[in-house]
Amino acid sequence: MKLINQLIIKTTGYIIITILVISISTYGISFFFENFFSHSYFLGVIDKHEIFKKRNSRNNLIIIGGSSNAFGIDSKEMQQALHVPVINLGVNAAFGAQFYFSEAKKEAKSGDIVLANLEYETTTDSFRYGGIQLYQMFFESHFKGLCYANIGHYYNSFFQMGNITRRNILYYINKKGVPDFNPTYNREAFDENGDLQNQPFKGKYKNGHINLFYPSDYFISTITEFNEYCKNNNIKLLYSFPPIAKSTYNSKKATELYNMLLKANIAVINKPENSVYNDSLFVVTYYHLCKEGRYIYTSKLIGDLKLINRKAR
Amino acid sequence: MVFNSINFVLFLPVVFLFYWYVTKGNLKFQNIILLVSSYFFYACWDWRFLFLLIFSTLLDYYTGIKMSDAKGHSVKKKWFWLSISINLGFLGIFKYYNFFATSFAEAVSNFGLHINPYTLSIILPVGISFYTFHGLSYVIDIYKGRITAEKNFINYSVFVSFFPLLVAGPIERATHLLPQIQQPRKFNYDIAVSGIRQILWGFFKKIAVADFLASFVEKAFEKHMSLKGMEIITGVIYFSIQIYCDFSGYSDIAKGTAKLFGIELLDNFRFPYFSKNISEFWRRWHISLSSWFRDYIYIPLGGSKTSNFLALRNVLIVFLLSGFWHGAKWTYIFWGLYHGILFLPMFLKKKQKNDIDIVKNTFFVFPSFKNFCQIMFTYLLVNIGWIFFRSDNMRQSISILQSIVKNNFLPTNFRFFDFFGVLVILYLFFFEWLNKEKSFGLDIASYPKYLRRFIYITTIFLIYLMYSPQANSTFIYFQF
Numbered sequence: 001m002k003l004i005n006q007l008i009i010k011t012t013g014y015i016i017i018t019i020l021v022i023s024i025s026t027y028g029i030s031f032f033f034e035n036f037f038s039h040s041y042f043l044g045v046i047d048k049h050e051i052f053k054k055r056n057s058r059n060n061l062i063i064i065g066g067s068s069n070a071f072g073i074d075s076k077e078m079q080q081a082l083h084v085p086v087i088n089l090g091v092n093a094a095f096g097a098q099f100y101f102s103e104a105k106k107e108a109k110s111g112d113i114v115l116a117n118l119e120y121e122t123t124t125d126s127f128r129y130g131g132i133q134l135y136q137m138f139f140e141s142h143f144k145g146l147c148y149a150n151i152g153h154y155y156n157s158f159f160q161m162g163n164i165t166r167r168n169i170l171y172y173i174n175k176k177g178v179p180d181f182n183p184t185y186n187r188e189a190f191d192e193n194g195d196l197q198n199q200p201f202k203g204k205y206k207n208g209h210i211n212l213f214y215p216s217d218y219f220i221s222t223i224t225e226f227n228e229y230c231k232n233n234n235i236k237l238l239y240s241f242p243p244i245a246k247s248t249y250n251s252k253k254a255t256e257l258y259n260m261l262l263k264a265n266i267a268v269i270n271k272p273e274n275s276v277y278n279d280s281l282f283v284v285t286y287y288h289l290c291k292e293g294r295y296i297y298t299s300k301l302i303g304d305l306k307l308i309n310r311k312a313r
Numbered sequence: 314m315v316f317n318s319i320n321f322v323l324f325l326p327v328v329f330l331f332y333w334y335v336t337k338g339n340l341k342f343q344n345i346i347l348l349v350s351s352y353f354f355y356a357c358w359d360w361r362f363l364f365l366l367i368f369s370t371l372l373d374y375y376t377g378i379k380m381s382d383a384k385g386h387s388v389k390k391k392w393f394w395l396s397i398s399i400n401l402g403f404l405g406i407f408k409y410y411n412f413f414a415t416s417f418a419e420a421v422s423n424f425g426l427h428i429n430p431y432t433l434s435i436i437l438p439v440g441i442s443f444y445t446f447h448g449l450s451y452v453i454d455i456y457k458g459r460i461t462a463e464k465n466f467i468n469y470s471v472f473v474s475f476f477p478l479l480v481a482g483p484i485e486r487a488t489h490l491l492p493q494i495q496q497p498r499k500f501n502y503d504i505a506v507s508g509i510r511q512i513l514w515g516f517f518k519k520i521a522v523a524d525f526l527a528s529f530v531e532k533a534f535e536k537h538m539s540l541k542g543m544e545i546i547t548g549v550i551y552f553s554i555q556i557y558c559d560f561s562g563y564s565d566i567a568k569g570t571a572k573l574f575g576i577e578l579l580d581n582f583r584f585p586y587f588s589k590n591i592s593e594f595w596r597r598w599h600i601s602l603s604s605w606f607r608d609y610i611y612i613p614l615g616g617s618k619t620s621n622f623l624a625l626r627n628v629l630i631v632f633l634l635s636g637f638w639h640g641a642k643w644t645y646i647f648w649g650l651y652h653g654i655l656f657l658p659m660f661l662k663k664k665q666k667n668d669i670d671i672v673k674n675t676f677f678v679f680p681s682f683k684n685f686c687q688i689m690f691t692y693l694l695v696n697i698g699w700i701f702f703r704s705d706n707m708r709q710s711i712s713i714l715q716s717i718v719k720n721n722f723l724p725t726n727f728r729f730f731d732f733f734g735v736l737v738i739l740y741l742f743f744f745e746w747l748n749k750e751k752s753f754g755l756d757i758a759s760y761p762k763y764l765r766r767f768i769y770i771t772t773i774f775l776i777y778l779m780y781s782p783q784a785n786s787t788f789i790y791f792q793f
Contacts, residue, residue, distance in 0.1 A: 003502040004333050011509060018773045026777075132782075162777040166733055173732060 026161040029168055030139040041185040042137035044070070044091045045103075046144050048194045052107050057085040061305075062108055063194075064100040065117040066093025068242040068287035073117075074298040075193035081302045082309075084113070088194035093119035093287065094131030097219055101226040102148045110234040115269075115305075116223070117240045119287055120250070123257055125216040129153050135160035140168065203290035205282035211248040215257040224264050240304065241272040243297045245279045245286035269304045314357035316566045317519055324354065329573055333500055340497040344467045347574065351476035355440070358480075362438040365403065366474060372399055373448040374469045380455050381462035393456045397449065404445050407438055412641025440480035442638060446605060447473050451487040453609055460487055468494050475576070477567040481560070483581040483601035490578070498575030507758065508572025514744075514755035515565030517772050518558035521737045521779035526555040529729055534703055537713045542722035545713060547729040553692070553699050554738060557586065560599070565753055584749050586695075586742075587672055589687040591652065592659040594695060602638065606631045617660075628660055629653045639702075644710060648702045655694055678746065737775055 037043075052060075061084045063069050069090025078086045089103055097118060104114045121127055129152045137145045138157065149157075183189070184198045191197050223239075230237040239261055241254070254272035261268050279286075281293030289297055314320050328350040336342035356363045376396035383389035414430035421428060451472070454460045463469040471494050478485060533540065533548020540548070564581035571578045585597035595603050614627045629650070636649020672680045672688065680688070704710040745754040755772065757765055 001334075004500055007502060007505055008330075014769065018770055021770060022774060022777050025774075156782075159780065159782050162780045163782075166778045170732055 022162075023158070026165040027139070029165050030161070031143075032168075037140050039186045039188065040136075040140065041182070041187060041189075042091060042133065042140070042145075043187040044190045044194070045089075045095075045137055045148075047187060047190060048087065048089050048091070049103070049107065051087050051192065051194060055085060055087075058109065059084055059111045059113075060108075061086045061113045061115060062104060063088045063090060063115045063117055064104050065090045065242065066095065066119045066122065066287070067091060067196075067285075068093070068119055068244075068289070069117050070190070070194070070196040071199055071283075071287070072243045072289040072294050072297045073195060073301065074294055075191075075195050077295075077298050078302055078305075079193070082305060086193055090117070090194070092133045092137070093121055094127065094133040095137070096127045096130030096134060097122050097222050098128065098150060098152065099130055099134060099148055101222065101229075102150060104226070105229065106148060108230070108233070108235045113236045113238060114230060115238050115240055117242055117301075119242050120211060120213045120215075120244070120254065120257065123215040123219040124213050125218050128218055129156040132160055132163060135164055136167075139164050199283055199288065199290055199294075201291040203280050203282045203293060205245055205279045205284065205286065205288075207245060207247050207279065207286055209248060211244065211250045211253075211286065213250065213253055215253065215260055220260050220264050223261070223266060227264075227266055237267065238305075238308065239266045239268045240270055240301065241268075241275045242287060243275050243277055243281075243289050243293065245282045246276050247279050248286040249273075249276045267308070269308050270300075274300065314354050316563065316570075317516065320357065324350070325570065325573075332574055338497050338499065340495075341467070343498060343574075344471050344494060347471045347475060348467055351471070351474040351479060354476040355474065355479055358439050359436075365438055365441075366444060367470075369400065369403065369444060369448055370470050370473045372396060373452055373473070374463070374466055376452060377455050377462035377469070378464065380452070389456065393452060396452045400445050400448055400452075404441060407441055409641045443482045443484055444473055444479060446484045446602075447487075450484070450605065450609065451491075454487050460491070463487075463491055463495075465495075475571070477570040478578060481563045481567070482599075483564055483567065483579045484605050485579060485601070486605075490576070493576050500575065503758070504572050504575070504577075507756070508569040510755050510757070511565045511569030511572065511753050513569075513769065513772055514753055515562045515567075515569060517737075517755075517776050518562030518565065518741065521776045522741055523555045523558035523562060524781065525731075525734055525737065525779045526551040526558075529731075529734070530555050530703070533729070534709070534713065537716045538720075540716065540720065541724035542717045542720050544724055544727065544729050545717050545720070549696050549700055549703075549713075551729070551734075552703050553586070553696050554741075556699065556702075557582075558741070568753075580752065583752075584745050584754075586692055587688060587746070587749055588691050589672065589684060590659055590691055591655040591694060594691055595652070595656065602635065606635055610634060621661075625657060625660070628656060632656065643707050644701045644704050647707065647710075648698050651698050651701060655698075672749070733779060737779060740772075740775065 061078065061082065063073060063075070063086065067090060069088050073088055073090070075086040075088045087107075089100070089107075100116070100118070100122075108114050134153070135157050138149065138153075139161065184196065189196050189198045223237075227237050229235075241258075249272075251273060258268065258272055275297065277289070277293055277296065281289055281296070283290050314324060328346065331350075332343060332346050336346060352363060352366075355366060373396055376392045379392040380389045383392065418428050418430040451460075451463075451469075455462055463472070468491070472485070472487060472491050475485075475490070475494075530548055530552045533545055533551065537545050537548075561582035568578045568581075579601045581599060581601050583597040583600065585594050588594040588597055611627050611631045614630065615623055616627060617624045619627070632649045632653030633646060634649070635652075636645045636647070639645040639648075672684050674680060679685070700713050701707075701710045704713065741754065744757075748754055748756050755768070757768060760768070
């Protein structure tokens with residue numbers, strides 16, 4: 001027994017020391033590289049929240065979700081048509097629903113409308129605490145983003161930090177300095193409403209693979225919980241389906257998600273099939289609309305929101 | 314449950330504590346704990362298939378006793394064939410039925426007959442090839458009179474389903490494992506520490522090397538048409554390292570885990586890429602399977618103690634079966650045949666028995682030039698085989714070989730280099746080469762204490778750096 005105890009104590013000691021060494025070095029390296037990615041597209045998160053401080057407006061329409069919003073929504077157009085201040089928080093689909101709801105909770109006030117325009121992948125269980133992009137935003141780009149993190153994000157970050165540290169070291173070793181500046185995907189490309197500005201007018205996307213995703217009960221419980229929060233704080237939560245390229249649209253799963261949302265009493269303002277567009281309107285991915293596509297999708301969204309408004313009256 | 318999961322990291326210490334603290338060396342309790350935990354381990358994957366495992370165990374346990382008690386040879390033979398047929402029947406249905414049905418339909422379509430084969434939409438139970446082979450070895454050994462039947466059902470069940478080896482081997486023999494299960498295990502500190510070291514090395518191989526290389530390999534095989542020759546060759550080399558690290562990593566974790574419970578499993582890998590010829594490669598690669606085929610197929614067929622023609626036939630049969638064991642695909646069969654053909658010259662020269670000596674360091678830690686060339690040549694031959702093994706079908710294999718030759722060789726922008734990828738590969742082979750006379754790469758018990766600690770922390774740190782939650786981390790050999 002004495003030897004077994006010795007083994008357990010020694011092994012536990014090794015584990016604790018190793019976790020400490022790993023944590024200190026990886027999180028420390030992240031601090032060291034904090035300004036390394038100063039143009040990072042992900043820093044759009046920080047800048048977009050600054051809009052709230054600058055405007056201090058009421059009865060806002062806050063759009064949450066991923067990059068389909070950044071590419072696909074013309075907030076100024078919406079402001080003019082709906083006569084409400086619009087702030088587009090969309091940055092990346094891999095940030096996950098918990099993060100979006102957490103962001104919205106920080107900013108939304110009584111009288112505001114939160115439009116959850118979430119990419120389909122966000123509704124799957126594997127996006128519960130977001131993908132690596134979220135942790136890149138937290139630890140590569142700026143620690144300010146951590147104010148929207150919950151305990152699950154902190155726990156999950158431990159499993160992502162190795163990957164992130166490796167990328168940081170590689171940038172340093174290769175002496176690339178700041179990663180190549182991308183005119184479309186960079187912090188400065190967002191306008192004062194949070195929309196992206198530099199995508200091409202015409203699209204040229206071609207894929208053909210059906211988007212596989214599995215709407216999860218976890219997502220429904222998360223959005224239900226957020227809906228309750230909104231109700232308790234006089235905030236209106238609306239759900240909308242993102243624009244998606246025709247070749248990748250998975251009608252079976254989209255309909256399944258739609259029905260799950262209705263069953264959970266979420267106010268869904270449109271049907272998924274109405275946000276499906278020709279591939280020629282997309283750039284790079286099946287969610288990123290070109291400017292021409294943005295105009296079409298924004299007009300449709302304005303119509304959906306007006307209809308809801310009329311029904312509410 | 315898989316080894317590289319949080320569940321296993323929690324499961325293992327709990328079983329370990331129960332096993333040593335609660336049982337206090339009582340054999341019955343030790344085996345009950347091992348059995349319950351093994352069934353739990355398997356049920357975590359899919360509890361429905363636990364019934365298949367239990368049925369297979371009951372079948373071999375019962376037929377084993379019946380064979381031992383049989384008065385005449387014919388009765389013994391009857392029970393023997395009953396067990397063999399049912400075991401192979403299950404394997405055939407779950408693993409090979411669809412292959413035979415579709416291959417038959419394809420074959421008759423060449424004669425103008427078009428039939429729609431009835432295929433089964435069933436999943437392959439994890440580990441079925443491994444636990445079926447455990448059971449077969451037990452039944453054959455009883456039939457041949459090498460062992461007597463195990464009368465204690467719990468002991469026998471632990472032999473079949475001991476969780477470290479349940480889903481991907483090593484394929485154990487009743488003659489080796491059962492006697493260990495029949496005796497109460499005593500805790501040995503040095504063996505347990507060696508076990509932890511081997512588990513750590515297994516995790517390094519799996520997470521830091523195999524999983525990391527997987528994306529490069531997939532790209533090289535799936536998009537070979539658009540890649541340059543050098544990129545495809547790099548992809549194939551990466552696959553050779555990936556499959557070695559994936560499978561031998563699993564074996565290391567299995568062996569290390571078993572050591573924590575005072576059980577020594579059979580060796581499965583002995584640094585196969587340091588082999589000087591193909592014969593030696595097969596004495597170092599998936600040892601438990603090749604020795605299984607040697608003892609239960611090759612020798613009963615007459616082995617080498619027969620005419621040259623029959624001996625060659627026996628060799629080819631064993632290699633073909635070895636390929637087929639991996640799965641119902643023509644690529645695996647061809648891979649087996651390819652190795653069989655490479656093996657034949659060694660066999661004819663009668664060199665295959667003396668080639669397991671470890672390469673000596675002639676200059677510092679380096680081998681002689683001759684040995685180095687032999688190792689590299691063997692590695693090249695093995696890599697050609699891996700192209701067939703990894704491909705989805707024969708057409709893809711041929712297309713990859715053509716792309717290596719036909720596409721431009723040098724890329725303008727080499728996308729298959731990764732600083733950390735190369736670093737971990739060097740780290741892996743550095744330790745494997747240094748410790749090639751030992752049983753695994755991180756067998757560093759003889760190193761100074763502080764150096765050992767430094768190596769542990771460096772290894773864990775590398776695992777952490779290379780770990781990617783997004784990676785598909787299933788062990789490749791789970792599918793076999």
